Amino acid sequence: MISIAIAALAGLTHAAAPYRVRLEISGFSKPYHQYFNGVDPIHALLTALWMVPDIVYMLAGGAPVTWLGSKGLGFRYGDRLTDGNKDPTA
DSSP states (O other): OOOOEEEEEEEOOOSOOOEEEEEEEEEESSOOOEEESSSHHHHHHHHHHHHHHHHHHHHTTTTTBBBBBOOOOOOOTTTHHHOSSTTTTO
């Protein structure tokens, strides 16, 4: 099972992007985490959410990504990624 968690972090002092969230994805061979910054909390959150499909696809090694057997997950590249096509522009 793959799980995705996003946590807001406090205390970041970078003036250009003072808000930060931590994205964690587990369920693959190794847990993955990355930080995303934003000018406000919603910007940081939306940036992390925007990257989830690409990161999940990368962690899956190009394998089809499905949800309870459904291929149409609504990722921004549509079904081309979920069908295992490694080139989203094809």
